[in-house]
Amino acid sequence: xxxxxxxxxxxxxxxxxxxxxxxxxxxxxxxxxxxxxxxxxxxxxxxxxxxxxxxxxxxxxxxxxxxxxxxxxxxxxxxxxxxxxxxxxxxxxxxxxxxxxxxxxxxxxxxxxxxxxxxxxxxxxxxxxxxxxxxxxxxxxxxxxxxxxxxxxxxxxxxxxxxxxxxxxxxxxxxxxxxxxxxxxxxxxxxxxxxxxxxxxxxxxxxxxxxxxxxxxxxxxxxxxxxxxxxxxxxxxxxxxxxxxxxxxxxxxxxxxxxxxxxxxxxxxxxxxxxxxxxxxxxxxxxxxxxxxxxxxxxxxxxxxxxxxxxxxxxxxxxxxxxxxxxxxxxxxxxxxxxxxxxxxxxxxxxxxxxxxxxxxxxxxxxxxxxxxxxxxxxxxxxx
Amino acid sequence: xxxxxxxxxxxxxxxxxxxxxxxxxxxxxxxxxxxxxxxxxxxxxxxxxxxxxxxxxxxxxxxxxxxxxxxxxxxxxxxxxxxxxxxxxxxxxxxxxxxxxxxxxxxxxxxxxxxxxxxxxxxxxxxxxxxxxxxxxxxxxxxxxxxxxxxxxxxxxxxxxxxxxxxxxxxxxxxxxxxxxxxxxxxxxxxxxxxxxxxxxxxxxxxxxxxxxxxxxxxxxxxxxxxxxxxxxxxxxxxxxxxxxxxxxxxxxxxxxxxxxxxxxxxxxxxxxxxxxxxxxxxxxxxxxxxxxxxxxxxxxxxxxxxxxxxxxxxxxxxxxxxxxxxxxxxxxxxxxxxxxxxxxxxxxxxxxxxxxxxxxxxxxxxxxx
Numbered sequence: 001x002x003x004x005x006x007x008x009x010x011x012x013x014x015x016x017x018x019x020x021x022x023x024x025x026x027x028x029x030x031x032x033x034x035x036x037x038x039x040x041x042x043x044x045x046x047x048x049x050x051x052x053x054x055x056x057x058x059x060x061x062x063x064x065x066x067x068x069x070x071x072x073x074x075x076x077x078x079x080x081x082x083x084x085x086x087x088x089x090x091x092x093x094x095x096x097x098x099x100x101x102x103x104x105x106x107x108x109x110x111x112x113x114x115x116x117x118x119x120x121x122x123x124x125x126x127x128x129x130x131x132x133x134x135x136x137x138x139x140x141x142x143x144x145x146x147x148x149x150x151x152x153x154x155x156x157x158x159x160x161x162x163x164x165x166x167x168x169x170x171x172x173x174x175x176x177x178x179x180x181x182x183x184x185x186x187x188x189x190x191x192x193x194x195x196x197x198x199x200x201x202x203x204x205x206x207x208x209x210x211x212x213x214x215x216x217x218x219x220x221x222x223x224x225x226x227x228x229x230x231x232x233x234x235x236x237x238x239x240x241x242x243x244x245x246x247x248x249x250x251x252x253x254x255x256x257x258x259x260x261x262x263x264x265x266x267x268x269x270x271x272x273x274x275x276x277x278x279x280x281x282x283x284x285x286x287x288x289x290x291x292x293x294x295x296x297x298x299x300x301x302x303x304x305x306x307x308x309x310x311x312x313x314x315x316x317x318x319x320x321x322x323x324x325x326x327x328x329x330x331x332x333x334x335x336x337x338x339x340x341x342x343x344x345x346x347x348x349x350x351x352x353x354x355x356x357x358x359x360x361x362x363x364x365x366x367x368x369x370x371x372x373x374x375x376x377x378x379x380x381x382x383x384x
Numbered sequence: 385x386x387x388x389x390x391x392x393x394x395x396x397x398x399x400x401x402x403x404x405x406x407x408x409x410x411x412x413x414x415x416x417x418x419x420x421x422x423x424x425x426x427x428x429x430x431x432x433x434x435x436x437x438x439x440x441x442x443x444x445x446x447x448x449x450x451x452x453x454x455x456x457x458x459x460x461x462x463x464x465x466x467x468x469x470x471x472x473x474x475x476x477x478x479x480x481x482x483x484x485x486x487x488x489x490x491x492x493x494x495x496x497x498x499x500x501x502x503x504x505x506x507x508x509x510x511x512x513x514x515x516x517x518x519x520x521x522x523x524x525x526x527x528x529x530x531x532x533x534x535x536x537x538x539x540x541x542x543x544x545x546x547x548x549x550x551x552x553x554x555x556x557x558x559x560x561x562x563x564x565x566x567x568x569x570x571x572x573x574x575x576x577x578x579x580x581x582x583x584x585x586x587x588x589x590x591x592x593x594x595x596x597x598x599x600x601x602x603x604x605x606x607x608x609x610x611x612x613x614x615x616x617x618x619x620x621x622x623x624x625x626x627x628x629x630x631x632x633x634x635x636x637x638x639x640x641x642x643x644x645x646x647x648x649x650x651x652x653x654x655x656x657x658x659x660x661x662x663x664x665x666x667x668x669x670x671x672x673x674x675x676x677x678x679x680x681x682x683x684x685x686x687x688x689x690x691x692x693x694x695x696x697x698x699x700x701x702x703x704x705x706x707x708x709x710x711x712x713x714x715x716x717x718x719x720x721x722x723x724x725x726x727x728x729x730x731x732x733x734x735x736x737x738x739x740x741x742x743x744x745x746x747x748x749x750x751x752x753x754x
Contacts, residue, residue: 093410113433116504117413286536307539308561347752348707349731350561351633 004121004167006236007109008143008151009092009128012160014105015045018084019074021137030055030071032064035297037073044076044296048160058256058295058331078297081105084136091131095124100236102327103300108148110236125163146171148326149232152184171230176203183227185329187258190217190224202228219321220260234326237304247281248289249273250336256295257332267320268313270337275313278339279365284309285339288316290323293334302326305341308350312361385419385449386473387426388485389441391465397439398459400616401430403589404437405455417458418503419472420450429506430455435586436506440615446473450500451480458482461493509610509619511603515573517554519613522602523594525556525567526587528744531713533584534560541625544584549577557630563710564630565717567744581627582609586620593618634747635733638726642672643696643739646723650715652691656681657708659689666708667751673701681708704730705751714746 011017015033020026030050034041041061053068064071085104092099095118098110111124118124125142132140141162143154153175154166166174180202181191193216199205205228213221226232249270257263267290278285289303302323310316320337367376401417409415409432418429426443429436451474461482462470469485478497483490526545534542539561548555554571557564586609593613594600601612604622611618653668660666660681671678677695682688704727714736715723722739730750737745 095411097408097410114411116431116433116506117411305536307534307536307542348562349749349752351559351564351733351747351749352561352628 003112004144004146004165005110005112005115006145006148006151007111007121007125007128008145008148008155009107009109010141010143010155010159011088011105011132012139012141013045013047013051014085014138015076015081016047016050016074017138018081019077020047022080026072026074030068031074032061032071033074033076034061035076037061037075041073042296044298046071084138088132088136088138091128091135095128098236098238100238100326103294104298106328108151108236108326122163122165125165129161129163147230147232148234148236149184149227150175150230152328153178153182156182175228175230176201176206178202180205183224185258185260186224186227187329189259218261219264223260223325234322237302237326246289246338246340247274247277247283247285248291248336248338249277250291250334250338252293252334253332258329260329263324263329263332263335264321266335267324267337268317270335271317271320272313274337274339275311275316275361276365278311279362283342284311285316286341287339288319288323289336289338289340290320290327291334291336291338292324292327292332295331295333297333299334300327303338309342314361385421385451386446386471387421387443388446388469388471389426389443391462391467391470391484393441394462394470395459397428397441398455398462400439400589400593401428401437402455402459403592404430404432404435406432413452413498413502413504415455416452416498416503417455418450418452418500420500421445421448429503431504431506433504434583435589435618435620437589438506438617438619444469449474451478451497452500452503453480453495453497457495461495465489465491506619507608509603509608510605511610512605513575513577514601514603515549515554515571515575516599516601517569517571519594519598519600520596521569521571522600523591523596525554525569526591526594528567528717529556529558529565530584530587530591531717532558532560532563532565532746535584536560539625540623541581541627544581544623545587546627546630547577547580547582549573549575557627559628559630561628562707562749563714564633564747565714565744566630566634566746569743577604579627580604580609581623581625583620583623586611586618590618633733635726635728635735638728638735640672640697640699640702640727642677642725642727644677644723644725645694646715646718646721648693649723650712652679652693653708653711653715656689656691657712659683659687660708667705668708668711669703669705669753671701671703672697672699674698702727702730703753704734705753706734706748707751710748714748717744717746 016031019033030047032043032046032050032055034043039062043057043059043064045057046055050068050071055064055068081104089101092107092109096109096111096114100108102108111121121144125144132138139161141155141159143151143164145151145154145166146168150166154164158164180186180194210225213225286309287303287305289301291301293299364376405415414432420427424445425440428439465484466486466489471485472482474480478499480495480497482493529545542559546557552570553568555568557566590611593616603610607622609620609622656679669680675697676692678690678692680690718738720738724737724739726735730753733747733749735745735747
């Protein structure tokens with residue numbers, strides 16, 4: 001693990017804060033920004049004044065009004081937030097080129113290189129907070145830690161307007177006494193399962209073996225095992241803004257999903273579909289993209305360019321999972337997997353290629369061609 | 385600070401320093417070069433936070449000090465002045481005056497500098513291992529391997545050259561996953577180095593700095609590498625990652641061996657490549673016959689090209705195809721008049737090496753012939 005060089009910056013109640021800044025009449029009042037302000041709407045972001053009454057993101061407007069009858073509902077201006085967000089991201093970029101926006105109001109920064117200039121990460125964090133305050137009249141919370149996972153937990157630890165440095169030497173003692181639900185992506189349902197097993201704190205979670213977790217949660221179990229130990233190997237990937245011709249599949253879910261295992265299954269199925277279409281077109285893609293639309297219609301995309309083009313679903317799935325691990329896990333409404341950057345049909349062979357895997361996937365294609373697309377499935381996609 | 389230095393030594397040093405600076409940097413101070421006096425010399429420093437260069441040049445130091453100046457303008461100004469001594473002086477407001485000592489040219493430039501305090505402090509490298517190698521040998525080794533380094537961003541471990549040192553033998557290996565270049569060379573050192581991957585950028589700069597005479601010094605710490613070449617020092621971080629198990633993909637033997645005449649082959653390839661498809665692979669087909677090779681290409685939208693050339697080959701006929709770029713890169717690294725290629729079949733790795741030398745070879749994966 002490296003030193004405490006990763007920052008996670010989370011804007012405080014971003015949508016609500018922008019509204020309160022732009023419209024002084026909302027300042028100091030409980031407000032809730034919603035996609036639609038009628039009874040069927042859902043709260044995207046509530047101001048801290050509203051949170052005191054228990055009004056939270058993802059809460060139906062109906063419930064929110066019951067909790068806080070004088071709540072002001074504000075129609076969201078999402079273009080405006082994007083505009084402000086881009087300017088804030090520019091501020092981050094002036095401290096390090098390695099800025100990964102993980103959503104409209106959050107970003108990870110790797111400041112390893114910038115330490116030569118600014119001496120320590122805490123100093124950088126203070127300067128960023130000051131500039132956000134001076135230039136945007138907004139506040140943010142910053143977590144500083146040895147990796148992205150810990151930085152995210154740290155930024156959430158002292159909200160709002162917080163700054164928390166989680167030192168490498170204190171990671172274990174810090175994590176041990178946190179409640180399991182503090183781990184990013186570990187939703188209420190999963191937490192409930194753990195509570196029933198007497199697992200309340202992270203240190204309880206550490207008593208569960210890797211095998212046990214994997215049996216319960218699949219790949220996500222492996223992730224939980226690592227999270228409980230503060231392990232996260234993902235790197236800060238700077239955002240890239242290009243789009244080009246692509247083959248992609250996406251699916252809108254009939255209800256919002258937070259459960260990691262279900263998401264994994266959907267991503268696997270989408271990867272399979274994209275890979276098959278690539279093989280049908282005799283194309284290999286060099287760029288793999290993940291698209292996620294959250295319950296509040298915030299949409300984010302992440303993409304990465306592979307060192308060699310692929311048409312294998314296993315490779316696409318693995319890549320997409322890696323990308324997925326870089327974003328925040330909130331209720332998801334839509335998932336998409338895309339591929340682009342196609343190589344021409346000529347097949348440049350690879351030195352380190354996995355020939356067995358390619359053979360298996362091509363055989364699966366021919367079975368599907370003869371017997372229909374549901375004739376053969378991955379075991380993990382079978383319904384119970 | 386006030387110094388006088390010759391234009392020629394300034395230009396040379398400033399150009400090396402400017403090469404390190406990344407055009408895309410988001411931090412404006414990194415577009416500057418740091419100049420500071422050291423005893424009776426001038427030290428020129430630049431960095432992109434991953435690679436740093438320090439160059440010492442002779443100067444007549446009138447008064448000590450330091451300043452950072454916008455690299456591009458500084459270099460342009462110094463280049464535009466005549467081949468004489470140049471005087472640079474910095475006042476209390478960081479305004480730097482640059483003028484030529486030439487009596488004919490009375491130009492004077494004043495540029496705004498940023499004080500040294502705002503410039504990153506370069507880390508001192510803890511030299512855990514140090515060895516020396518002749519500059520010429522190191523230059524050869526880098527030149528003959530660097531072209532195979534991957535430029536793609538998804539696998540950091542192959543964005544550099546792997547360096548190993550064992551049994552007094554230095555080894556450089558580079559790959560982009562479809563080709564590989566490998567070179568060994570003797571060095572007089574008993575230290576052992578493994579698992580060191582040096583980024584492309586620092587080696588590419590080093591290649592420009594290395595000369596045919598003298599020694600270069602290389603030092604390593606846990607996560608940095610340091611090169612000292614005469615009065616120039618380069619420091620770079622190392623790549624943190626796992627280099628592919630390259631030994632496993634090197635064929636033990638080859639069924640067919642072909643001897644090529646380097647210049648003839650290079651020229652034929654350049655001609656036939658004119659009609660490869662513009663897209664990435666640029667497929668070139670080889671059809672081997674007894675002592676003769678047909679090199680051909682075709683682009684469905686433009687046309688086709690073929691050329692017969694003389695080779696030394698007595699075995700049975702066969703066909704194989706490669707990317708023209710990969711072939712040209714490898715053959716360009718060949719210094720002998722003849723070179724040898726070894727083949728097994730049209731879908732396995734082919735080897736390319738100099739005639740009479742075992743220290744250097746390339747592997748190239750073919751393009752499947754449809």
